Amino acid sequence: MDINTKKLKKNAFRVTKRRGLTASRVRVPGGHLKTEYMDIIRRIADEYGDGTVHITARQGFEIPGIRFEDMQIVNELLQPVIDGMRINQPEPGKGYSSSGTRNIAACVGNRVCPFACYDTTAFAQRIEKAVFPNDLHFKIALTGCPNDCQKVRMHDFGIMGMTLPQYERDRCVTCRACINFCKKKSVEALKEINYRPSRNEEKCIGCGECVLNCPMSAWTRSKEKYYRLTLFGRTGKRNPRLGEDFIKWIDEDSIVKIILNTYEYVEKYIDRGAPGGKEHIGYIVDRTGFEEYKAWALKGVELPAIAEVNQTVYWGGVKY
């Protein structure tokens, strides 16, 4: 049997522990899909796999037990799934054209969750469109609010939804719900002055608890959507660590631009001699220094006036 494993991996298949069998990895940007695509995945698993499917940590599907010789037919069967999720594809019928940049994961977001500050799936799909089929090893995740159910701080790019609370003082009836909820569930950014809440702008994390709990709509969400962007969290063997804050109150366009800039930066600085030519971005930044990274990342980025950029970023984590 002669298989080019490098090509196979780039085509989103895997070398598995069982010789001769592979697994197909299906991208589901934003982790939300129409059930019709599950029917296709099921059919592939039943007819070409072992009748099981694994829901991956990154919200994709992995269909195990596929014979190498069936890869092409599986790719053809996957075409409606690839089209339906609007995955960029240079050659139709050939499956996924790369796999290095991992599926973009997201919490359920505001399609369902009351806390979410935006449509996480839609933004994940937008990023997918912008970055795929880049093959560099990037992990991107989005979460609707600072609860971070998606654990985005364990990713290279963590995107956390925020809303900039708007306050209409004459609608306020001093029920203190905002102050109490901010204190109990969030960061105690509100205090009472003259029977009205006063917001500590530095402290506020934009979680929206004040808006959610205001019975009068005195607090409402900003029309603009904002985000917190965290950088270079990672798991792995050498130095697992949480992502640190880079920019608070950043907008969607700037995030996309920064991610694209980072691909250029990595192209320039990656250690070509690394095993498999793969190197986590965080280790590259550790080598070049954050200043250099930042200069590349912010090239041509026009941040909203309110955005707060951290000038220096230090990571901790476990060092083995």
Next chain:
Amino acid sequence: MPINEYAAFLSEIKEVIKHTDLEYTFRMAYGGDVLPGQFFEVSIPKFGEAPISVSGIEDGIIDLTIRRVGKVTNEIFERYEGESLFMRGPYGNGFNLADYYGKELVIIAGGTGVSPVRAVVDHFANNPDVVKTMTFIAGFKTPNDILFRSDFERWSKTAGVTLTVDDAKGEPGYNIGLVTEYIPKLKVRDAASAAAIVVGPPAMMRFTTMGLLKFGFKEENIQISHERRMCCGIGKCGHCKINDVYVCLDGPIFSLSKAKALLD
């Protein structure tokens, strides 16, 4: 244009009498009609309004005995003779003195509850002939909490007055015990026709009215005063509503037969 009921007038502080650290009587210039048991919304701009019951009525002067318990009253305590307070009122039904004429009258008050009945006691102590008898039982926590000390001496000349404290703190010469202990000893000939007024903290009023009923007083002849949050004083703001009554309009004085049906 209609009258703006919320507009307050300035009233001069004629004198400040300090009873305890927490209780002062402010003698205010006021020439209008007012009944004992009625209240005024007293205010200092920036700090707000507080309902204060009338504790004494004289020509051109009303007494407001104020307990320092909050933002507004703290600030009032910073004011001196010659300065002014904003007031509006009087509000509430008050005690109609004529209701007690010709009757045996028992008044029982606890703590600051003495304030709203003081003018009633004063009236009948000064005019002992218009009632058959008047008995006044007043209870305070300790000798330091006693209000209107000098009044008690004066009243005792024409009325049966009992002053008692829960705890004399070692000082001699005080009756010690709760006001309820004096109910069985009341010298009332015909309890069924006698009138009673009970004002004080909720628990004190509960036990005192129970004692009076046991003694033979009739529900409809016992009056109590309800303290509630009276924010507007004119039946609008809703804070003092209990069942179908508004304490600020229909009270604060209620007959026990009405009051017992009221449930917060």
Next chain:
Amino acid sequence: MGYKLTPEAFSRIVAGLSERYRVFAPKRYELGGHFSDTDIIRYGEISAGSEIIFGEKSAQSFKEALLPITQVLFYFTEKEMKESDFEQKDVLVFLRSCDLNAVKRLDTIYLRNGEEDYYYKRVRDRIRFALIGCPEPFESCFCVDMGTNRANNYDFGVVEQDGTYFVDCKAKDLADLFSAGTQEVQIPPLFVSKTKTRVNIPEELDASVATASMWEEYDGRCINCGRCNFSCPTCTCYTMQDIFYQENGRVGERRRVWASCMVDGFSDVAGGGSYRPKNGQRMRFKTLHKVLDYRARFGENMCVGCGRCDDVCPEYISFSRIINRLSEAMEEVRNADK
């Protein structure tokens, strides 16, 4: 009989009226909802008929047109108080039948329970009403059982049917606005006569129901947020607030803001006293105010069955269901007495 108007004609007429009146109507506040990417329908000033939302119920009522959420009563310095100004412009409010019946309840409290309320009166004297017809009841409406599905004290009524507006004009001075260029036609009904949600207030209901066990359930379910009160067209409570401005500590204002008997602090008295600590007790207090106490005092129920409290409760507590539990609760209380 009435007039038939295109949406454009109707919108234009309202635009014309907005020059003479401050026009309040239910309108859409885009992205104004609690949750992201959601709108909210509530009252606000409008300048064209196209802004009025006919097909959805507003989350809050018209009452802020008569009783501003925050209303300054006086401006003051340390020694002087000056009455607040108010806009000397007549007001036109678009509202449904339930809400028009609620106006009567507001009038009762603000004009007849004790002295007239000066601030309410000065707006009330300048207000006119445009009825929004209801072709269908909404899911939570129970106006028919509350007897508030009809009203006749409006200046004109308008009902939308398949994109056409039908107007019943009662006010002589406004008739020309609608009649110009149109013929009188038969118009669809302005009122519903049946609702899906039904309520039954037991005849024998009295205050003894307070001891029934049903209220305890709400100790745990209710979060005392006050949305039911704030959305209610008949809730009238407020709290006074005095403040001195932060920028200039020598001047300030005395204002009133809406209050809720469900929210902490409502019954606090100076010195630390407080009544109804439990949410179930507050629920009982509110319920009895709406369907018993007010009736005992003024002869009709306060609740007008608009159902907004059901719509806005984040804990899915249904007020109509509470009303419907009262019969059983009364029975429980009576049996306990035996």
